[in-house]
Amino acid sequence: MKHRRSLSHVGGPIITAGARCEADGLAAALAVPPATDADNDPARSHVHGFHTYPARLHPLTAARLVKTFGQGGPILDPFCGSGTVLVEALIAGCASLGSDLNPLAVRLATGKTRLRSAAELEQLVACAQACALQADERRCAKAGASRRFPAADVALFEPHVLLELDSLRLGITACTPAVRSDLELVLSAILVKLSRKESDTTRRTSPRRLPGGYATQLFVAKTREFATRCTIFQRLLPPQRPPVTVLLDDATQLERLPDQPVAAIITSPPYAATYDYLAHHELRMRWLGLDPAPLARGEIGSRSTYARLAPAAARQRWRQELERFFQAATRLLKADAPLVVVMADSAVGSVALRADELIAEAGRASGWRLCAQASQARPHFHGPTLAAFRRRPRYEHAFVLRQGSSATVSPRH
Ligand SMILES: C[S@@+](CC[C@H](N)C(=O)[O-])C[C@H]1O[C@@H](n2cnc3c(N)ncnc32)[C@H](O)[C@@H]1O
Numbered sequence: 036m037k038h039r040r041s042l043s044h045v046g047g048p049i050i051t052a053g054a055r056c057e058a059d060g061l062a063a064a065l066a067v068p069p070a071t072d073a074d075n076d077p078a079r080s081h082v083h084g085f086h087t088y089p090a091r092l093h094p095l096t097a098a099r100l101v102k103t104f105g106q107g108g109p110i111l112d113p114f115c116g117s118g119t120v121l122v123e124a125l126i127a128g129c130a131s132l133g134s135d136l137n138p139l140a141v142r143l144a145t146g147k148t149r150l151r152s153a154a155e156l157e158q159l160v161a162c163a164q165a166c167a168l169q170a171d172e173r174r175c176a177k178a179g180a181s182r183r184f185p186a187a188d189v190a191l192f193e194p195h196v197l198l199e200l201d202s203l204r205l206g207i208t209a210c211t212p213a214v215r216s217d218l219e220l221v222l223s224a225i226l227v228k229l230s231r232k233e234s235d236t237t238r239r240t241s242p243r244r245l246p247g248g249y250a251t252q253l254f255v256a257k258t259r260e261f262a263t264r265c266t267i268f269q270r271l272l273p274p275q276r277p278p279v280t281v282l283l284d285d286a287t288q289l290e291r292l293p294d295q296p297v298a299a300i301i302t303s304p305p306y307a308a309t310y311d312y313l314a315h316h317e318l319r320m321r322w323l324g325l326d327p328a329p330l331a332r333g334e335i336g337s338r339s340t341y342a343r344l345a346p347a348a349a350r351q352r353w354r355q356e357l358e359r360f361f362q363a364a365t366r367l368l369k370a371d372a373p374l375v376v377v378m379a380d381s382a383v384g385s386v387a388l389r390a391d392e393l394i395a396e397a398g399r400a401s402g403w404r405l406c407a408q409a410s411q412a413r414p415h416f417h418g419p420t421l422a423a424f425r426r427r428p429r430y431e432h433a434f435v436l437r438q439g440s441s442a443t444v445s446p447r448h
Contacts, residue, residue: 053407053435060103061375061409061433064096081268082147085261086224087235088117088140089310092303092377096433097123104373104435105129106298108277111367113286113360114304118144121279122268130277132292134284136333138325139223139316145281146220150269155213156262162214163221163258166206167251173202174247181205191230191318199250200229204322221258223319229253235315285333287359289367296369303377304360305334307353307388308341335360346386353388357397365402365438374403374436379413382423390432398436407435 049065051058070076078084083094097119101110108129112120115133121144124131133144151159172178180201188197200222207218227235229250231243284291286304305312313330320327334340335356341349364374378390395405412428415421423429 047411047413049409049411050430051407051409053405057104057373057407057435058409060099061407061435062411064099064103065377065409065411065431065433067093067095081264081271082122083117083119085147085264086117086143086220087227088143089235089312089315090303090306091117092119094119094123096377097301098126100301100375100377100433101127101129104299104301104375106372108299109295109297111292111297111300112302113284113289113292113300113364114302115144115281116140116303118147118281120301121148121281125277125279126268126271126273128273128275128277131279132297133279133281134286134289134292135281136283136285136330137312137316138283138327138330139319139323140312141281141283142216142220142323142325143223146217147268148279148281150272150276151265153266156265159214159217160255160258160262162210163218163255166203166210166218167255169206170199170202170251170254171248173205174199174251178202185321187318187321191232193231193245195247196229196245196250199248200226200322203251203254217261218258219323221254221261223323224261225250225253225257226319226322230318283329285329287333287335287356287363289363292367294366296367297372298369299373299375300364300368301375304357305336306379306381306390307336307356308338308349308383309336309379309381311337311339313337314339341383344383346383349383350386350388350393354393354397354400357393358401361398361401361403361436368438371437373406376434376436377432378434379431380424380429382417382420382429384420385422387423387427387429391430391434394432394434394436399440402438402440403436404439405434406437409433 049062051062070078077095078093101123108131110124110129110131112133115121115135117140118133121131121133125148135141180198184197207215210218282291313327313334344352368374376394380390381388391408398405410430410432413431415424415429
């Protein structure tokens with residue numbers, strides 16, 4: 036794109052191109068100041084901070100994109116992940132639709148956007164306490180396991196932690212569907228902390244010993260935290276709460292979404308070759324009884340798939356996957372409505388997959404024109420792919436596309 040210029044923001048310089056007003060809107064959305072105070076970090080505010088999720092959109096970015104490009108709604112996010120755009124759409128008073136092929140994402144986005152009365156939240160905490168009491172009783176009575184654990188769980192958890200989790204799950208299963216659904220999310224939020232993993236992706240080198248009863252206490256504390264986060268979030272909502280719907284759907288097909296076109300799509304697809312959502316959430320899906328098969332068949336951009344490809348083949352595959360998304364999105368947007376995409380450059384080995392090039396190419400091939408762009412250089416720490424960003428840094432980009440092929444990149448004056 037021609038006519039580039041730089042804007043300076045706290046988070047680093049941002050290059051913009053295309054229609055000035057829209058490019059400035061994208062730049063403002065990317066210009067999120069680095070967090071200085073962990074307790075007041077907007078990235079972890081109210082329901083946003085309840086559960087980790089890889090490559091979550093920054094809530095300020097989502098909020099600004101909703102405000103600038105949401106057209107008052109309805110807004111669709113077809114890669115909704117943990118539901119950041121949907122939460123911010125609710126706060127902005129816009130109706131929204133979210134979909135994702137990851138069943139954990141669908142549960143999380145649904146759970147974060149569902150409204151609950153104060154009485155329901157009180158009941159939730161009471162149910163968590165009842166589950167914990169039952170788990171403590173089973174622990175003291177040395178009740179043993181309710182079922183045979185898979186080898187993966189035996190390797191991941193200390194035996195007494197596994198037994199406590201088993202008892203908690205027995206209690207959760209007996210709750211009403213709405214409470215059960217919330218308590219399963221609480222369980223999902225604490226699973227890795229209770230395991231021998233250091234984080235979602237690494238294994239602890241030295242064993243950590245958790246005291247008996249710790250898992251149960253953490254479960255109750257996390258339920259209380261969830262209730263508090265929901266209360267704070269719900270206070271931010273307008274009196275007329277807009278509807279929100281979350282579905283399991285493949286963004287390269289989008290067959291399950293209603294036919295009425297939306298006013299804007301605001302989304303962040305996976306970053307090619309960077310994450311494996313299936314592998315990342317396999318433990319949580321197993322504990323929540325979620326079916327991983329659709330994600331196993333249809334996840335796009337997954338690191339394990341791209342690791343097997345030569346750079347040229349990886350680039351071609353990513354372009355095709357983006358094209359399939361663009362084609363699916365076509366029937367869902369009102370004429371001339373914006374499709375806003377946030378995506379970072381990624382790499383296969385020492386070769387960069389430049390999101391701006393690929394989005395422009397895939398868009399053109401599927402009848403979308405790139406109208407505006409903002410790009411911010413971001414540090415890259417991944418050793419094996421460092422060489423890919425030696426000459427030109429890795430950028431986080433935000434794009435606005437519209438249907439049609441005519442060039443609309445306006446010159447700067
Ligand atoms: C970058 S994340 C989105 C994060 C989200 N914006 C948030 O703030 O939590 C990309 C998402 O794409 C999903 N995904 C991968 N392949 C998909 C497909 N074919 N259809 C729909 N979603 C897919 C992943 O499960 C993941 O949730």
